Amino acid sequence: MGITKNASLKDIARKLMWASDIIIFVHQNPDGDALGSSTALAKTLRGMGKTAYVLLEEEVPGYLSFMDTDCCTLDRNCIADPDVCICVDCCEYSRFASIADIYDKGKTKLCVDHHLNDTGFGDFYYIDSTAAAAAELIYKLIVALDEDITRDIANALYIGISTDTGSFKYSNTTADTHEIAMNLLRVGIDHNDIIVNLYQNKKITEVEVQSMAVNEKKMIAGGKGAITMVTAEMLESCNADLGDAESVIDVLRDISGVEIAAVLKERGDKIKVSFRAKSYANVAEIAQKFGGGGHVKAAGCTLECGKDEALAKIEASICEALK
Amino acid sequence: MGITKNASLKDIARKLMWASDIIIFVHQNPDGDALGSSTALAKTLRGMGKTAYVLLEEEVPGYLSFMDTDCCTLDRNCIADPDVCICVDCCEYSRFASIADIYDKGKTKLCVDHHLNDTGFGDFYYIDSTAAAAAELIYKLIVALDEDITRDIANALYIGISTDTGSFKYSNTTADTHEIAMNLLRVGIDHNDIIVNLYQNKKITEVEVQSMAVNEKKMIAGGKGAITMVTAEMLESCNADLGDAESVIDVLRDISGVEIAAVLKERGDKIKVSFRAKSYANVAEIAQKFGGGGHVKAAGCTLECGKDEALAKIEASICEALK
Numbered sequence: 001m002g003i004t005k006n007a008s009l010k011d012i013a014r015k016l017m018w019a020s021d022i023i024i025f026v027h028q029n030p031d032g033d034a035l036g037s038s039t040a041l042a043k044t045l046r047g048m049g050k051t052a053y054v055l056l057e058e059e060v061p062g063y064l065s066f067m068d069t070d071c072c073t074l075d076r077n078c079i080a081d082p083d084v085c086i087c088v089d090c091c092e093y094s095r096f097a098s099i100a101d102i103y104d105k106g107k108t109k110l111c112v113d114h115h116l117n118d119t120g121f122g123d124f125y126y127i128d129s130t131a132a133a134a135a136e137l138i139y140k141l142i143v144a145l146d147e148d149i150t151r152d153i154a155n156a157l158y159i160g161i162s163t164d165t166g167s168f169k170y171s172n173t174t175a176d177t178h179e180i181a182m183n184l185l186r187v188g189i190d191h192n193d194i195i196v197n198l199y200q201n202k203k204i205t206e207v208e209v210q211s212m213a214v215n216e217k218k219m220i221a222g223g224k225g226a227i228t229m230v231t232a233e234m235l236e237s238c239n240a241d242l243g244d245a246e247s248v249i250d251v252l253r254d255i256s257g258v259e260i261a262a263v264l265k266e267r268g269d270k271i272k273v274s275f276r277a278k279s280y281a282n283v284a285e286i287a288q289k290f291g292g293g294g295h296v297k298a299a300g301c302t303l304e305c306g307k308d309e310a311l312a313k314i315e316a317s318i319c320e321a322l323k
Numbered sequence: 324m325g326i327t328k329n330a331s332l333k334d335i336a337r338k339l340m341w342a343s344d345i346i347i348f349v350h351q352n353p354d355g356d357a358l359g360s361s362t363a364l365a366k367t368l369r370g371m372g373k374t375a376y377v378l379l380e381e382e383v384p385g386y387l388s389f390m391d392t393d394c395c396t397l398d399r400n401c402i403a404d405p406d407v408c409i410c411v412d413c414c415e416y417s418r419f420a421s422i423a424d425i426y427d428k429g430k431t432k433l434c435v436d437h438h439l440n441d442t443g444f445g446d447f448y449y450i451d452s453t454a455a456a457a458a459e460l461i462y463k464l465i466v467a468l469d470e471d472i473t474r475d476i477a478n479a480l481y482i483g484i485s486t487d488t489g490s491f492k493y494s495n496t497t498a499d500t501h502e503i504a505m506n507l508l509r510v511g512i513d514h515n516d517i518i519v520n521l522y523q524n525k526k527i528t529e530v531e532v533q534s535m536a537v538n539e540k541k542m543i544a545g546g547k548g549a550i551t552m553v554t555a556e557m558l559e560s561c562n563a564d565l566g567d568a569e570s571v572i573d574v575l576r577d578i579s580g581v582e583i584a585a586v587l588k589e590r591g592d593k594i595k596v597s598f599r600a601k602s603y604a605n606v607a608e609i610a611q612k613f614g615g616g617g618h619v620k621a622a623g624c625t626l627e628c629g630k631d632e633a634l635a636k637i638e639a640s641i642c643e644a645l646k
Contacts, residue, residue, distance in 0.1 A: 178505035
């Protein structure tokens with residue numbers, strides 16, 4: 001854990017200052033931090049008179065549709081000949097596979113991320129896995145750019161930090177996280193609007209999938225593990241999509257005595273698995289066994305096998321880890 | 324809204340510096356902020372070589388039993404002749420009625436609180452209703468005392484701030500709140516332990532009742548109302564008690580578009596009803612129609628009729644209110 005870099009944030013800032021046309025990349029299935037950090041950077045760059053887009057592989061998920069994502073695009077041709085391509089909140093081709101070729105078009109390729117990575121990514125990278133959110137690093141990058149944090153930018157960064165820290169609850173939360181939040185609140189953010197939109201505006205489909213999946217949960221490893229599956233059938237019966245299953249994992253982890261929670265989600269003929277640890281377990285290690293990765297307390301992987309086989313494998317790996 | 328005071332926190336600090344024997348008072352049914360702010364103050368005073376107790380009217384509630392409450396006592400005679408009595412997180416005799424006579428024994432009576440109060444309380448008071456938590460004010464008081472914030476004290480203050488802001492979500496959260504949290508994290512708190520104890524330690528019976536009751540919900544009034552029933556049978560099947568059904572109502576209220584949520588709970592041959600409003604509705608008025616009462620956004624009543632009749636009555640009253 002720590003910082004993997006071949007450049008400082010000041011170096012990254014300098015590369016951006018020299019560029020005119022910039023494309024920003026985030027990971028598939030973008031979350032609040034991916035969108036918050038990338039749109040904050042795009043807004044900053046546009047404020048500097050540059051052409052900047054966040055190139056997405058898919059539409060903004062419904063639960064984040066309240067965000068200001070005007071600078072996001074699905075158009076692979078948004079910029080024909082980018083000076084800089086920068087990936088934010090991800091540092092692997094596989095996490096934006098369908099547009100990785102566009103990233104490679106950048107005359108200079110940059111990366112700012114907070115996911116674990118030992119080898120770096122792009123021409124110049126600054127990867128700090130001690131940061132709670134990519135939005136923290138983008139905050140610092142904007143400071144390094146010597147640009148103002150406007151209210152719009154503060155809103156985007158706050159959304160990134162709030163979502164990636166579970167509103168300052170996750171153990172990735174540091175004094176720096178609160179210092180940045182303090183500065184964002186001093187700028188003046190739409191705190192109440194953001195909170196209602198993020199936490200009190202749950203899609204009915206999400207609530208339904210959650211209660212259905214929790215109803216089907218299985219307690220394992222003597223109550224120290226909780227596991228459930230969100231099937232395609234379940235989603236269909238609620239008219240829900242995979243995004244609606246995001247919060248199931250938190251409900252399982254929050255059960256007294258549970259150390260590791262896992263939710264398996266059927267996606268086509270693959271099974272996406274999310275893991276959470278509560279206190280001492282390392283779920284990144286479990287995810288790595290299945291070719292996945294992530295953080296110590298929040299990780300994921302994808303299995304290509306049947307549902308029952310996937311459940312059995314994940315259950316066994318959790319029991320093994322909790323032995 | 325604002326500050327009601329006849330003394331500064333520096334003045335309050337001076338009164339405490341001169342005192343040897345100090346009793347601290349909080350409100351009945353003490354919550355995380357009452358216990359966090361009062362024990363932080365008691366620890367600080369003890370660290371200064373003084374005799375200090377937090378005098379409670381009742382045992383520490385079970386969900387806060389993880390807190391370090393060594394300096395709390397139920398003994399009315401803990402200090403025979405207190406130099407100072409100070410109430411924290413409350414500013415009314417009625418909120419600590421059974422020990423109000425002890426408060427009056429203080430040669431000097433102080434008050435530090437964040438609840439609305441226009442008239443003041445005690446000999447010297449500092450009441451700031453813009454503070455998110457009493458713990459924020461006690462933090463500032465400890466700074467005014469020029470005393471160190473130890474890890475124990477930081478833990479107690481963080482618990483106060485976290486619980487009174489719903490982990491920085493409620494609209495009372497300010498830049499100051501985050502600044503204090505930053506300082507507490509810099510001291511080094513047991514962040515993960517606190518979070519696990521406060522938020523990730525839900526009884527499995529509660530989680531089960533919740534998912535079961537939400538599964539049975541009915542959307543009414545074109546999606547602006549959500550209603551469900553927790554039957555005795557449901558509780559029995561989860562081996563749960565009525566207390567485990569407390570959080571069901573929040574799940575319904577947090578559904579997008581829902582303005583009024585209601586949960587009916589079977590209790591013997593009566594039906595207890597809880598109401599919540601999200602933004603503009605007044606559920607106290609609905610509860611009053613059935614002989615109940617409460618606040619604008621949280622109210623309740625009890626019906627003596629069959630389950631189906633109760634559901635029909637409550638549904639009709641919600642639809643009427645939302646017309």
